Amino acid sequence: MPTLTRLLFALLLLGALGYGAIYSLANFVDPREREITVRVKKDGFGR
Structure with missing residues (x-):
């Protein structure tokens, strides 16, 4: 169980850092x- 808690904490920390960077x-x-x-080519324009 401590490994799962550590993983969730690491993912939460990375998400918070990403959110802070975008903000x-x-x-x-x-x-x-x-x-x-x-520039727009005239070939095929208006067909």
């Missing part, structure tokens, strides 16, 4: 704004 990236990092241009 901090979402709230504290601002994305750069830039212009994006995408």
Whole structure:
């Protein structure tokens, strides 16, 4: 039983670290704004 408890604690710790990393990236990092241009081929467009 102690092995199962240790495994569950390790998984819980890894999950909390992953959640914290995603939370901090979402709230504290601002994305750069830039212009994006995408070219679309005319072949087959509008068929």
